Every structure is written in C-alpha cells, then in structure tokens.
Amino acid sequence: MRTITYLGLIYIAVFSSCSEDFFSPVIEIDLPIPKEKLVVYGHLEEGSDTIYIQVTRTRPLLDSTAYPALRTDTLFYDPRDRTKFYIHRVIGSDTVSNVVIHLLLNKTRIASFNELPGRKGMYYTVLPQPLKFEPGNEFTLQVSAPGYTTVEATESMPRPVDIESIAYRKNIRLSTPADPFNSDIFNEYSFYFKDPGPDPNYYFASGYYWDSIRAAARPIHLFSYDLKSVEGFLADESFNGKSIVWSVHEYSWDGNGNGQFQYAYFYLHSLSKAYYLYQLSIRRYENARDDPFAEPVILYTNVKNGYGFFSLGASRKYLLNLK
C-alpha cells in the first residue's frame, strides 16, 4: 500500500509541475519554402487569330501578404438579368515581370506574346492566320522569366465534331441526386453526334440564348445528369468512333421559362486531354473544399516544371429554334 501511495504522490508531483502547454494537442510547424514556379493558363481555339495566355506564379503556402491588384472586376449577381445587380471588386493575383512567351508549331516558332494593356499578367499575340485543325500538328508553348525555371507544354488540337441535331425537351421532371424526392423541372438538350475515333476525344457543351431585344447573347447554365458525363464533361471511352446521344440540362426557372427567346445556339467543344483533366481536377477540388470526408485533390498540370495548363479546342455551333 505504501508503494501505491508513493507512486500516486509521484504522479501528482509530475503533473502539477506541468505547464498548460505541456498537454496542448496543437503546435505550429514550419514548412519548407518551395521555389516559386510559373503558372500558365492558356487555351487555344480553332479559328482564333488572337491568343491570350495568363501567367502568374506560385507562392509559399504560409505567405500571407496581400495579392497585388490586377484590375477591378464586375460580376453580375443574377444570371437571369444582367441589369439587376452588379458586384465590383478588386481582383488580385501574383504577377511576374519580363515574361517571354513563344508559341511553336511542330517545333517551329510561330508567335511571340506581349502583355495586354490594362490586364497585368495577361499576354496576347495575333497570328497571321487563324488556327486550324490539321491532324498531327503539335503546338508547344514556352514561357520563361528571370529567376524562374522555363516551363513548356505541348498539346495537339482535337478534331472538331459536328452536331448532327439537338433534341429539345422543355419543362421535363427529373429526380436529381440533390433532391431525390421532389423532382425538379428542367429543359433538356440532347446532342446527336458521331465520335470520330480512334484517338480519345473529350467533349463539353455550352449554349447561349439569343436575346433579340438587346441583340446580345445570354449564357445558358448547362450541366448534365447524363450518366455518361463526368463533372459535366464527356470522354469517349465507352463510344469511341460511334454515334452518340448526350443530354445536357438547364433548370427550367433559370432558362427560357417564359418562352421569351426564339433561338439558342449551342457549341459542342472538342477538347484536348489537358483541358479535360485540368478542369476535372478543378471541379473535384472545388467539390472537396471544406469537406472533411473528401480525399485531397492534386491539380492536374501538363506544364513541365510549372503549373496550370495549356490546351486546345475546336468547337462546332448549332442553331436551335426554340419555338
């Protein structure tokens, strides 16, 4: 019994002498400071003669300094009516000085870039002739800046794919995963097209209502409940070289609910693999933000020695009469 008493006294002595921090389960740790790298963000579309590339840089995670202001941006709050409400805010991002950018076609330089006036970090070039799809052509983007490792990315232009037709179903009722009991009302646009095969193809759909009163296009907020889709994209793994029907959706209240638009036009975007993988990783990243149950996401990059992406795309347009 005496031994037990002594042991108890030793315990009390040990613990009473400990400071509060002694039991603290949280401590701050230092991180290695990584070398800053260039971040490239560029997408080239078939038919464009002006090309824009955004260049920024990485910063250490624990760097708490404010981002330098690039410009003031305007966001409209209600997508149904641009006139309703606007948000003005300062957009900031890290910038890099003295950036040199070259575009190469099949390893031959075809263009150099200049900074876009009033858009810090945005670079542009005007090509002598618009970009066009030719099988086997490879485009390489090289970006360098003093103090940074030169980065480059190479990508091929995907083959554009014609939309054969679009079937339009208005105000259909669909049970959605977010609301499995009270099905919502949607407009559905089913794209009919033939995948060219044999190389992998990646698709994305976008659309605009034509507002004849304002003589302006109004974006259609499309997403897809089609089981073939992944995060709104479509990869041709399961239908390579075959005809396919792909449905995309729009909330009915968000779209042409009042029947005020007569026409809409849609794009079927053929995208290079880098665009698909980057945007997929971005969407997964956004979905996983603040979800403690979600796996961490590594953002895709095809930029060697840097981050971001360089991709190419080719789109085909289809005019749909909604009436």
Added chain:
Amino acid sequence: MIRILLLLFICLLYIQLSGQSKFTISGYIEDAGSGEKLISATIFNVKNQQGVVSNTYGFYSLTLSAGEIELAASYVGYANWGLTVHLTNDTLINIGLTQSNILQEVVINADQSDRADQKIQMSQITIPVDQIKKAPALLGEVDVLKILQLLPGVQGGNEGQNGLYVRGGSPDQNLILLDGVPVYNASHIGGFFSVFNADAIKNVTLTKGGFPARHGGRLSSVIEIDMKEGNMKEFHGEGGIGLISSRLTLEGPIWKDKISFLISGRRTYLDLIARPFITSSIKRENENKETKIGVGIDAHFYDLNAKINYRINNRHRIFFSAYNGLDIFGARYDEFYKNRTEYDKTKGGLDWGNITSAFRWNWMIHPKLFLNATITYSKYNVDIGAQSETKRIDPATNKNIIDNNLAKYISGIRDWSAKADFDYIINPVYRVRTGLGITWHQYSPGAFQVKAQSTDVNIDTLIGSKDLKAVEPYAYIENEFQSGPLKANIGLHFSAFGVEQKWYSSVQPRIGLQYGLNNTTALKASFVTMQQYINLLTNERIGLPTDLWVPATKSIKPQFSWQAALGVAKTLSNDYEFTFEAYYKKMKHVISYKDGASLLEINKDWQQKITQGNGTSYGTEWMIQKKNGKTTGWIGYTLSWNYRQFDDLNLGIQYPYKYDRRHDVEILVSHTFSKRISISGTWQYGTGNAVSLPIASYRIPAYGSPIDLASVRNPIYFPDYEIIEGKNDYRMPPYHRMDINIEFTKQKRTRSRTWSFGAYNAYNRANPLYLASGSKVTLVNGVYENKKVIRQYSLFPIVPHFMYSFKF
C-alpha cells in the same frame, strides 16, 4: 508449375508410404491443470530425435518403428514430460503438461517447436497471451492488436489506433480470425481498442508472409486468435476494474473432463460516469414549468465471448463459440410540453459491431488422420443516423399529429461459411494438410435510408448502393516434408469468387523452405501468391468506422499479390533468438478513392468513387527476442519502402503509400522482479507518415466555357488553389512513444489480485495525428495581421492509468 507440384506430391507419397512395421502414437497434448489444448507443442522420440508438433487443436500423431520408445513432450512455459512405451500397435496417449513458474528453480527448456530455426514457416510470430497482458496499454486496456504493432514489418497507422499495415499492405489485407471466423472490424471507439478481450484468449499468431496453402483470401497477413476452451477440471474466474472499463471471465466444467464452458464480458462505462453531470447541467439551463427536458448520452462498447467445449470421446469433440461486440455512441434530447401530452424527441448516433459464431467438430478419423469441420457466421454492420418524433395536438380537431423523421446510413457485411480441414500425419517427416470450404457473402456497401411520416407525407426510401451477394469456394493442399537438413512446405491454394454473374478464379502456389545449417541456425525462403476478393474503402483524411467493405465486382477486379522472402533464423545462447528477413511484395488491383471522392457524395455508387492500381513494397526486418526467463521481450527493426501507382492518381506517377516508413524500431521488455512485482515497457519509433500537404498556392482565373477562356471574356473570379506537389510527398515528424506498466501482485492460496499502474506516452511526446492549414491573428505594431499557419494536431498526451485485476 501445377504439374510439377503434383508430380512431386505423388513421388513423396509413394516414398513415404513404402515404410513398414511402424505404429502410430496419437492423441492430444493439453494443459494438465485446465485441459486446454496446447498448440504447436513438441512430442518426439528421444533416441532418434524424430518428432512432430501438435496442430491447432492439440492433436498429434507420431509414427515410429516398433520397439522401446522413449517419448518426450515439451512446450514453452511448461515442464518437460517423458514416458517410455513398448510400441507394438497403434497407441492413443493424451499428454498433460504442467505449467511451470519462471521464478521456481526448475529449468525450463525452450520448446524446440517454438524455435524459429526449427520451423519451416517463416514470417510468423506467436505471442504468449501472458506477455500481451503484461504489456502497457492505453488506459490499461490490454490490446492484442497493439502488441502486434510492435513487431517488425507491422505498422500501426495513426496514433492510438490498432490498424495493422503489414509489409506495405492495407488493413483490409489482413485476415483476422477469431476461432477461425473472420472478424471484419477488430476495433472499438474508432480504433483505439481492439475487440479481443485478452482474458478470453489462448493464443495469438501473426503470419506476414510465406503463407501456407490453408490460408487464403487476403494479401498481407493472417492473424489467428484462438479463444480459450474453458477449464475442464475446475471452476475459475478472472477480471479487472479499470478507469474506463471492467471485465469478467468465468470458466469451468459443466461435466468434469467432458463439457466445459467459458464466458467473458467487458464493458466500458465512460457514459455512465459522465451522464449525471451532462444531464444535470442541461436540465439546469432549460428548467421551467412548461417544459420538461430529457437528456441521454451513450458512449460505450461491450464484448461478450462464450464457448462450450464437449469432449464426446477420445475421437470426437465439438465446440461452439460466439462473439458479440457493439460500439454505441449517441445522444438523446427530449422536450415534453403541457403535462407531457406534446413532445419533441430527437436522437442520433453511431453504432457498429460484430457478431461471430462457429460450430466446430474435431474427429480423429484414424491415428494419422484428423478432421476439423467448421460452420461459421460473421456479421459486421455500421449504422449512423438521426431520428426525430414530434407530437402535437391539433386545437381544431383535438387529434394527435405525429411527425416521424429518420435519416440513416447503413453499411455492413454478412458471411456464412462451411469448411473441412484434414491433417494427415503420415510419419514424422511427412505431413499432408488438405481441405475445402465455401463462403457466402452478403455485402451492404453503404446506403442512406430516409423516412418521413406525417399526416400529409409518407416517404421511406433507400438511396445508394444495393446489396451484393457473392460466393467464394476454395480448396487447398499442403505437403510438409523433411529430407536431411531441408524442410519444405509446398502447396496449392485454389479459390474462386462469383459475383454479379461473373466468376473470378485463382490457383496460388505456396512454397516454404528451410535449410538447417547447424543445430541452431537455419536459412529460410518462401514464395507465395495470394488473391483477395474483398476491399475496404478507407477515407485517408479521417478514421471512422464509415469505412466500407465492398467486394470485387464485374468492374472491380480482385486484388492479387506475390511475395518472395529470404531469411535467417538463429537461436543464440540463453534463450535469445535472432531472425532476419528480406521481402519483396508486388500487389495488383489495390483500390483507392479517387481524388476528391467523398463519403458525402450519396449520388454516386461506390464503384464510381474508386480506382485500382498497383503496389510495391520491399524491405528487411530484424528481430532479437528473448522468450524465457525473468526478462522477456524483443527488439525489432524494419527498413522498408512502400509505394502505390494508380493511373488516375498523382498524374499516374508512383507515390509513397501513406504508411511508408523507412525506419521502424520497436522494443518491448518485461521483467519479473519477484512473485509480487513485475514491470514492462515499450518504446517505438517510426518515420513520419507520408501525407499530401500543400506547400504552395496559386491564383488563376476561372472561366465558364472554353470559348470564354480562349477570348478572355467573362472571367468569373480568381480562386486560390493550394498545390500538392505529389501525393504523400510530405513527411510528418517522426513518431516515437514510450509506455510503461508496473504490476503488484498478491498471491493467496486460491486467488490473486494485481494492481497495475502505468502511463501511455510516458514522456508526453506530441506525436502528429494530422496537419492542417489555418490562420492566426497577431497584433504587430498596433495592427492586426492575419497569418497563415500549419498546425500539427496530436491526440494523446501522457495518459496515466491503473487497473485492478483478480483471479480465482
């Protein structure tokens, strides 16, 4: 390969059967005091040192030439046994060995069969339950699995948890068998305690490689936990009262030397201690005349083990064993109004548990042939849910209006299985084990049940994955033989798996070789292939029992591995034993969640959330062990590399597995000073876990469509993205911890009591559990600045414990 093995088998059979004028001594080896069967006890002929070891059921069979035989039997911790017999026909001898106290002056020889240099089997360790019980433990709760984490080649995962990562494998690649029945979740309270009550356990064996053909279905390890059978001679009991739990085990004969029973229970009572405080504090806050509050919390687990052992005669025995364990965590909050005529009742919680049961029949068909036939059932399920009930009285109609709502997440697995194992001991140098079995699985890989019932709504829906049924037959044959200094165990394991009208099958060769260089040193080698038809989907961020057991399906292929190992085993003087092993393991079709996949994505089937890839692990394991004497224990060291490669993860580049630990050191020492005082301690060190930690970030504009992007129109905003350079490319600080335990025992004539005191994490090391980024506001020159910081979160500081145990 299969043809060669079959040919070899036939040749050996012919050679071995050509012996003549030999007779067989057979029977069981058991503890003389309790009748418990002794596994792997040695019986041998002293004259020519030819002998065999008893099997898992204590059965032995020794075929010798007729004549005068000087028999000896030994088992670690027991006094040697000897008998001279004149062998003229097949003879049945049941052997009872007597336990020896290590503090007595009797010299106990190390059991030959227990020496690593004498066994063909490599990569296998058996830990005596007494050693497990003496080892320090978190809050004094003796934990079988935590002791296994102290072995080379075995890593423990996160702080305090008892997941086992064996030679680069994941926890689902361990086959944990309780009396031959698979246990799917061997953890309580999110992994801090194992479900195995040490008082009810007889034996624990871990096999990390060189798997004999009788085992299959998992890639990385087999953990065999055998329950005690119940004392056939006398009634006994033991138990303990600790800080958070108490336990009691009773065993004894129902019919002396014929039928015995064992029943063992354990329950935690943290909730019972905390309940009065929580209830009173909430009631105080809400007390008024109109409303009555009812509050309840539940946070406990319990285990129940039971076993009945019926010795029908010398040839037939039957056993029935069962286990039921449940974790319950929940809270209840009720409000009653207007003299309890109206109320709001809400409750929610998380429950998970296992049920296993086994019916076993042992039949000594022939002095050389033994059958073990088993029928088993195993169930594991998880329920997470919240439920509410509201009752109101409609003032207009004066009728009751009752609303019921329920949201529940359900997942689980059920197995029914039947198997027969034959042990044919042809002579001391040749033994054949063969068997077959079949398991029916029913998987419930995660579903949400939603119920809403009121006067105008009636919903009862199940969202998520549907149940899957599968069947898994298998068969095996093992040939264990000795030729001069060479011993071998060569076998084949065949398994198949039928699910969703698809069949997978696999023929798996198993080779184990041992070459005795001298009386104390042996070289060992093994090569095995394994196939696994079940996967555990585990979240890498948090460890909850929400992990899902899912099968191979039409689109998810079974996991496959091959493993080669080379080793040396040497028995040194004074009962020290040294082992060294080097291994290389390749795994195919291992699974992982895709980037960003979340348990909360209820709209996706589990198969859409996962991807399959490859794993590679290799390394060396060193161990020096002292098994006998006043001081026992081991020092282990592992140097290993462990990688994964998935096309869909980390841009397809190979990356370190989360539990890739370059260095792992484990020390366990127990010392008995006297009959009254003993002390034990453990120390472990491991390279920090590999985690995916962002170390940089960037901002980039977001656009709605490719055309907007190409023409830089309408950028939506500039979001921040944190960069993980490579999956698991950041190392957390190393893990190290010391635990200590001291026991004071008072022995009386028919009973004893023990006080145990100790501490987990004795030097209060802040070991990393996880890292997270956050912000910190500091006042600099009168201005508040918001700084980003990375914080390391730890779980357990020093945790003292005591336990009072008794035996009668």
